[in-house]
Amino acid sequence: MTLDAPELAPAMRPGQFALLRDPAIFDPYLRRTAWFYRIENERVACTLPARDPLAARVRPGDLLDALAPLGRAIEFDAKERRILLVSEGARVAPLIAIADSAVAQQREVVLVSRSADAFPSHLLAPEIEYRTDADALSAELIAWADAMVASGSDETYHALADAARAARYRIEPGWARVLIDLPMPCGAGECYACGVDTLRGVQRACVDGPAFDLSDLDRRRR
Ligand code: FES
CATH class of the missing domain: 3.40.50.80 (Nucleotide-binding domain of ferredoxin-NADP reductase (FNR) module)
Incomplete structure (x- = not known):
């Protein structure tokens, strides 16, 4: 799933995730975890399980409510080559x-x-x-x-x-x-x-x- 989110793209770091919710639908399962996968220009590509109802339902142009960036980023120190x-x-x-x-x-x-x-x-x-x-x-x-x-x-x-x-x-x-x-x-x-x-x-x-x-x-x- 690719989010058109120019303000979010520079902030996402490896290892972090977003919590997504479809604001148009009452959703008893609350937010789901979308793992940060890649930046594509000003877009943030994340992944959800294919069987997730949100992944099945969402269409290009839909508006999603995203909490992000969340979690601690993965970083390596200088000695870790x-x-x-x-x-x-x-x-x-x-x-x-x-x-x-x-x-x-x-x-x-x-x-x-x-x-x-x-x-x-x-x-x-x-x-x-x-x-x-x-x-x-x-x-x-x-x-x-x-x-x-x-x-x-x-x-x-x-x-x-x-x-x-x-x-x-x-x-x-x-x-x-x-x-x-x-x-x-x-x-x-x-x-x-x-x-x-x-x-x-x-x-x-x-x-x-x-x-x-x-x-x-x-x-x-x-
Ligand atoms: S999801 Fe509530 S404490 Fe982590």
């Missing part, structure tokens, strides 16, 4: 924004898809190395990365934590971040519907996330 991104299915969208930003900052980027419905490679910047084969997430690649960001299911995050421990002996705090995709009714940190259990206590995905340190989540699991 080699970036590994791990995606699962349609959850790849926020990683494309992160990849494009990292490439613009002259970082090396490898994007790995862990599912059969891989992202179309022709839509990726040529600087992004894209791997879709079953063995793409090798121990060598995990050891290579200065930083990792993943977007997928809890199962994928558990598997990544195990693979990272095997390849790097431990998951260093700050090395890996994972994006949490939960319903976020308010987006303002008020309702706690998006609470995530972490080593630091309950954090809110909408204002403390949506990215969390894998080491915080993983130690909670063990």
Whole structure:
């Protein structure tokens, strides 16, 4: 979904999201999360699940009520030159924004898809190395990365934590971040519907996330 929003386009950062609502329709499901995917001139491209009623209903020219930008942006420090991104299915969208930003900052980027419905490679910047084969997430690649960001299911995050421990002996705090995709009714940190259990206590995905340190989540699991 592309939003014609010239005032929003310069403000959106990789890893952030918008909460959308159709103001013309009484909608019992409140706002839904649209992940920031790309800037197209003065337009903000976001993604919703294809089966979302809002995605099915909206037509070109419709007016949407958007709360954005929300969430903490993903940034890398100067030492993080080699970036590994791990995606699962349609959850790849926020990683494309992160990849494009990292490439613009002259970082090396490898994007790995862990599912059969891989992202179309022709839509990726040529600087992004894209791997879709079953063995793409090798121990060598995990050891290579200065930083990792993943977007997928809890199962994928558990598997990544195990693979990272095997390849790097431990998951260093700050090395890996994972994006949490939960319903976020308010987006303002008020309702706690998006609470995530972490080593630091309950954090809110909408204002403390949506990215969390894998080491915080993983130690909670063990
Ligand atoms: S959505 Fe309400 S606290 Fe996060």
